[in-house]
Amino acid sequence: MAKYVCMGAMLKCTFGMTPSSLMVTVPLRPMIQNKPKATIMDFAPLVNILPFGMCQSLSNPMVASATSAAMGVLTPMPCIPVIVAPWAPGGKQLITNMPALLDNCKLMCAYGGSISINMPGHTCDSQGK
Secondary structure: OOOEOEOOOEEEEOOEOOOEEEOOOOOOOOEEOOEEEOEOOOOOEOOOEOOOOEEOOOOOHHHHHHHHHOOOOOOOEEOOOOEOOOOEOOOOOEEOOEEEOEOOOEEEEOOOOEEEEEEOOOOOOOOOO
16 A cells, blocks of 8 residues: 655655655655655655765766767766656645655656655654554
8 A cells, every 4th residue: 555755755766876754844744753655746856855875867968978088888877856747646635735645656757767756754653643
């Protein structure tokens, strides 16, 4: 059963080299273990979605350029997520009029990476209790 996600959830990108954390910047939300619950709208790069260390996607212009300069040897470059759409699919419960973020939701980076939730940020059951 899917779990609600809150501030501090651990995220993973298929092209990133390190995990990242979810930041929930709207303070007036229901809480789980004193952490605000997230919604599908918590997807802003560098605000909600922090970098994943180094990016390995050749769709990233910086990686492509560095790889070309290195005679075709893949050369990772700093991750700067480029996300243009909310988390999907989202939960049925609404939080501040937006669908809740569940740990089975995914984000897509414009450079081809799939961002998933490895740990929802709390140790509660699916109802946040």
